[in-house]
Amino acid sequence: METLEAVERDNAPRAFSEEAMRTAEALVFASASPVSENWLADRLPRGTDVALLMKALQADYARRGVNLMRVEDHWAFRTAPDLSFHIRKDDQEPKKLSRAALEVLAIIAYHQPVTRAEIEDIRGVQTSRGTLDVLMEAGWVRFRGRRRSPGRPVTLGTTRDFLDHFGLEEIRDLPGLEELKGAGLLSGRIPPGFSIPRPPMDEEMAEDEDPITQLDLEELGLLAPTGGDADA
Amino acid sequence: METLEAVERDNAPRAFSEEAMRTAEALVFASASPVSENWLADRLPRGTDVALLMKALQADYARRGVNLMRVEDHWAFRTAPDLSFHIRKDDQEPKKLSRAALEVLAIIAYHQPVTRAEIEDIRGVQTSRGTLDVLMEAGWVRFRGRRRSPGRPVTLGTTRDFLDHFGLEEIRDLPGLEELKGAGLLSGRIPPGFSIPRPPMDEEMAEDEDPITQLDLEELGLLAPTGGDADA
Amino acid sequence: MAEPGSIPMDKLWGEEPVADRGESEPALVIDVGGFEGPLDLLLHLARSQKVDLARISVLALVEQYLEFIESARRVRLELAADYLVMAAWLAYLKSRLLIPQQKNSEEPSGEEMAATLAFRLKRLEAMREAASRLTGRSRLGVDVFSRGAPEHIPEKAGMAFEASLYDLLSAYAAMRQKQAVTQVTIARRDVWSLADAREILLRLFGSDIGWTSLDRYLNRYLTAPEDRVTALASAFAASLELVREGKLEIRQAEAYGDILMRSGSGRPIGERQEGNDGNA
Numbered sequence: 001m002e003t004l005e006a007v008e009r010d011n012a013p014r015a016f017s018e019e020a021m022r023t024a025e026a027l028v029f030a031s032a033s034p035v036s037e038n039w040l041a042d043r044l045p046r047g048t049d050v051a052l053l054m055k056a057l058q059a060d061y062a063r064r065g066v067n068l069m070r071v072e073d074h075w076a077f078r079t080a081p082d083l084s085f086h087i088r089k090d091d092q093e094p095k096k097l098s099r100a101a102l103e104v105l106a107i108i109a110y111h112q113p114v115t116r117a118e119i120e121d122i123r124g125v126q127t128s129r130g131t132l133d134v135l136m137e138a139g140w141v142r143f144r145g146r147r148r149s150p151g152r153p154v155t156l157g158t159t160r161d162f163l164d165h166f167g168l169e170e171i172r173d174l175p176g177l178e179e180l181k182g183a184g185l186l187s188g189r190i191p192p193g194f195s196i197p198r199p200p201m202d203e204e205m206a207e208d209e210d211p212i213t214q215l216d217l218e219e220l221g222l223l224a225p226t227g228g229d230a231d232a
Numbered sequence: 233m234e235t236l237e238a239v240e241r242d243n244a245p246r247a248f249s250e251e252a253m254r255t256a257e258a259l260v261f262a263s264a265s266p267v268s269e270n271w272l273a274d275r276l277p278r279g280t281d282v283a284l285l286m287k288a289l290q291a292d293y294a295r296r297g298v299n300l301m302r303v304e305d306h307w308a309f310r311t312a313p314d315l316s317f318h319i320r321k322d323d324q325e326p327k328k329l330s331r332a333a334l335e336v337l338a339i340i341a342y343h344q345p346v347t348r349a350e351i352e353d354i355r356g357v358q359t360s361r362g363t364l365d366v367l368m369e370a371g372w373v374r375f376r377g378r379r380r381s382p383g384r385p386v387t388l389g390t391t392r393d394f395l396d397h398f399g400l401e402e403i404r405d406l407p408g409l410e411e412l413k414g415a416g417l418l419s420g421r422i423p424p425g426f427s428i429p430r431p432p433m434d435e436e437m438a439e440d441e442d443p444i445t446q447l448d449l450e451e452l453g454l455l456a457p458t459g460g461d462a463d464a
Numbered sequence: 465m466a467e468p469g470s471i472p473m474d475k476l477w478g479e480e481p482v483a484d485r486g487e488s489e490p491a492l493v494i495d496v497g498g499f500e501g502p503l504d505l506l507l508h509l510a511r512s513q514k515v516d517l518a519r520i521s522v523l524a525l526v527e528q529y530l531e532f533i534e535s536a537r538r539v540r541l542e543l544a545a546d547y548l549v550m551a552a553w554l555a556y557l558k559s560r561l562l563i564p565q566q567k568n569s570e571e572p573s574g575e576e577m578a579a580t581l582a583f584r585l586k587r588l589e590a591m592r593e594a595a596s597r598l599t600g601r602s603r604l605g606v607d608v609f610s611r612g613a614p615e616h617i618p619e620k621a622g623m624a625f626e627a628s629l630y631d632l633l634s635a636y637a638a639m640r641q642k643q644a645v646t647q648v649t650i651a652r653r654d655v656w657s658l659a660d661a662r663e664i665l666l667r668l669f670g671s672d673i674g675w676t677s678l679d680r681y682l683n684r685y686l687t688a689p690e691d692r693v694t695a696l697a698s699a700f701a702a703s704l705e706l707v708r709e710g711k712l713e714i715r716q717a718e719a720y721g722d723i724l725m726r727s728g729s730g731r732p733i734g735e736r737q738e739g740n741d742g743n744a
Binding site for chain 1: 609610611612613615624625626627628629631632633634635636637638639640641643644
Binding site for chain 2: 608
């Protein structure tokens with residue numbers, strides 16, 4: 001290790017310029033997979049001693065949080081092994097929300113307070129139980145209350161986290177028909193009578209809506225009763 | 233930059249340990265997209281001065297082939313801009329924006345938050361449907377909120393990805409922003425020093441010594457809400 | 465006096481301007497020989513005067529523009545409304561520049577209007593320059609690159625989901641549109657709809673040009689002779705609606721006289737009971 005560092009510090013003529021070293025560093029960094037010395041040699045000034053250069057670079061990085069690793073004759077940057085406590089490869093990547101979940105979420109956002117039946121009516125397809133679960137788990141959708149209508153269906157709405165995640169100050173910041181049209185998200189052909197609802201102010205209960213209670217949730221099997229494990 | 237390097241070189245007690253520095257380095261290095269200081273703070277020893285630490289790290293990397301860049305309060309490693317020629321990947325040139333889209337992007341960047349009507353006023357032409365869509369899909373433009381004016385039009389602005397893409401730390405760094413502001417070209421009002429073109433028939437016209445009256449451009453929705461220079 | 469026709473029209477439509485117009489844009493681009501709207505055309509005309517934008521001869525510019533529009537009409541080129549609205553505005557500007565300003569007139573003087581025009585041209589040009597300076601920067605993915613092989617850092621919380629507002633809105637819009645099945649096909653109109661007329665009036669009077677005769681400017685530039693009746697009817701009907709919303713004011717000095725319009729206070733009629741600010 002010491003000899004490598006000596007190589008790096010020397011001001012004696014090297015087999016590579018600073019420019020070559022910086023370029024090699026950038027090339028390895030930007031590459032999606034480990035790069036071979038031959039590949040590097042093609043992209044560095046003629047006559048560059050790539051092996052020597054890479055060793056010097058490796059020495060530079062030896063004590064950093066990022067190391068230059070050699071795998072056979074290929075090179076790659078990796079976070080230092082002793083920091084693996086902080087960085088693991090095996091964890092789940094953040095998941096992309098499915099198309100169905102996006103649609104349901106958007107309907108809840110625009111049409112809230114909205115019941116499940118109404119969501120299905122708007123989408124024209126049944127919503128699978130999992131979709132709502134995902135949105136609840138993400139913390140973007142909540143039970144708001146119950147509609148004062150036969151069966152007293154539960155109404156759904158969005159949460160504060162929803163606004164935070166999507167960069168909205170309030171739910172009324174959602175763009176309306178004209179703006180969706182203007183942005184090219186809705187095409188010009190819109191049937192007469194087509195409208196996009198203006199969501200109510202946050203936290204405002206609709207006239208035909210009662211706030212939801214813990215008891216409601218348990219009764220509906222939406223929340224496991226404290227103690228038992230009813231699988232609704 | 234010199235002060236930053238001084239911070240780095242000092243062996244005076246720092247507000248952070250080497251361990252913290254290596255961890256931060258690894259955390260930022262691991263990610264392709266910028267990571268926030270808050271996110272870093274959660275993963276570093278309690279009480280670490282993240283902003284200071286990142287500046288020290290930035291100084292470390294200032295002359296390397298890979299630089300540490302700030303985008304708002306987020307940090308990312310990027311290859312050094314001067315190496316562009318060597319590492320340019322000619323195979324995956326990103327989709328070229330149309331002239332109209334570029335113009336709209338520039339207007340949104342310099343005038344934000346800006347409404348669609350204001351964009352159209354500046355360009356003197358309707359924005360075709362695909363244009364905003366393209367910019368939003370690229371992740372450079374977003375709906376910001378709503379203007380507190382009649383009709384509450386939605387306002388548009390740029391995203392952090394926009395800054396990242398164009399290598400800007402923040403909106404203030406937009407090229408020429410200050411001069412444009414100074415020249416009054418970013419407000420709806422005609423700046424006081426703006427010379428009135430003299431029509432050739434001038435002599436025959438009634439003598440008019442009045443300064444330019446403040447045309448009521450608010451009607452046009454032209455007034456930027458940032459109107460810091462509205463005292464014209 | 466200005467020299468109308470100092471720009472050969474053929475040249476404007478010819479290869480020259482088209483050449484530097486960059487990539488094409490689908491559909492709706494209003495394209496008169498490659499110009500992107502009336503301001504773009506005006507900017508081009510102004511540049512060809514080869515002087516500082518702040519010192520262009522507005523009158524000459526107006527003449528050139530109007531001549532351009534006339535030529536387009538002669539060859540029966542269909543011009544987009546934006547160009548015609550601008551023509552009407554410029555024709556009005558020209559009259560204001562030529563006729564001495566009346567004392568204590570509420571309307572902006574010709575010079576003020578000319579300054580507005582020069583300002584808008586300057587501002588558009590500034591944005592063009594800004595756009596090119598932006599693209600001249602080192603861009604991520606073009607000149608500057610991010611980590612090619614990112615490593616994942618686990619979130620503290622278990623499952624994380626990703627979606628952008630754009631994802632959300634485009635999913636919603638596409639789904640609503642798909643669901644709104646309709647067989648309605650709208651026949652192409654050759655009359656002005658109320659909505660068209662309203663849009664055009666708003667554009668024209670949005671720039672606060674003072675009392676303007678509907679017949680003189682609107683009709684002359686906005687319509688072909690055979691459409692005048694429908695245009696007038698729709699424009700008039702739309703104008704009444706706009707008056708009610710406070711966006712427009714109308715006056716007519718005598719029966720069958722010119723109908724004059726100008727932009728309104730912006731306050732709907734119902735809300736104006738207190739503090740009448742002396743509007744006619």
